[in-house]
Amino acid sequence: MTRTFEEKKRVLELWSEGYNKLQIANMMEIPRTTVRDCITQYSNVAQLEQLALEDKLFSPKTRIYEAFDEELQRTYAYLLGLYLGDGCLSPTRSTYKIRITLDTRYPNIIAACVQAIQTILPYNQVTPFKRKCNCVDVTCYSNEWPELFPQHGEGMKYLRKIQLEQWQQEIVDQYPLEFFKGLYHSDGTRSQNIVKGKDYRRYTFTNMSEDIRQMFIRACELLGLHWTTKTSKRDIM
Structure with a gap:
């Protein structure tokens, strides 16, 4: 073969x-x-x-994303959301490592992250590493990461411009629900909101990057979801 x-x-x-x-x-x-x-x-x-x-x-x-079929585009939209929320790339001696940090209280999200990476790069090993602070780092090594996530760079994301490439924007606009899920699974919370004795679920997305918050808002609007911001402007509900 x-x-x-x-x-x-x-x-x-x-x-x-x-x-x-x-x-x-x-x-x-x-x-x-x-x-x-x-x-x-x-x-x-x-x-x-x-x-x-x-x-x-x-x-x-061929650039890896040019060969994405519908399933891979959906998966990539979700993984992109996870990466923008709680992911980072770092160079090693001969390749790059992605690390996405997730809460151990949500094993289904951890499993979904592992599966997403494995779907995009089926021949690469994906490793969840348990940290002491109730977090899991999902890691994977590949030379493809800088091409898949050109937003990588030195310093915190909120301190630099974060902008999607045209091919990324096309995927996100085509699969806004998957992108929304990725962002929410990394930086989202759910809480109770009692109004006149009735319990309503409140969903909040928190991110320090204005650029990433705007991406979340765009996804909400594409999905027809009403949103508002708190006084801090870092939280979108």
């Missing part, structure tokens, strides 16, 4: 991170001989990509 560019690239990424051939084969569910041949033939990611650029091995690389 011919392996794709991304599969070969992932083998070499794991090899550079210190995993042995058997571990890589088990993680990617491919034969150990395939892993061995890939490492022997290409040595490292840089050489693999150089061959691709020289058209000796592959046609020009």
Whole structure:
């Protein structure tokens, strides 16, 4: 079976991170001989990509999001919301790591986050890491992350401009419910609102970034949801 560019690239990424051939084969569910041949033939990611650029091995690389079908677009809209709410990217020695921090009280949201990442990058390992402060960091390593989330950068999101690329905006506008869920699952809360003895549910979204709050408002409007802000202007209900 011919392996794709991304599969070969992932083998070499794991090899550079210190995993042995058997571990890589088990993680990617491919034969150990395939892993061995890939490492022997290409040595490292840089050489693999150089061959691709020289058209000796592959046609020009398609950007990962250009190949998204409907399911992947829906999943990406949700994952984008999670990332903008409580996610960050950080470079490592040879790749990038995404970390999305979630509350341990909501295991279904943690599971949905893991599943979303696994759907977007099916050959990459996704690891939930329990922290001491009732939080879980869902992490995954890939060179694709900067392309998938071009909003990454140094410093807190609320201290810099956060703007969606055109292709991201098109996905978000097509699947506003999934984007809304991602934002709400990361930075949303639910509380009681008693009016004339009746209990009404109040849903609040809190984020320090004005740009991200405006994205949430846009999603609400696309879904026909009424919204208002608190005095602090950081909370949208």
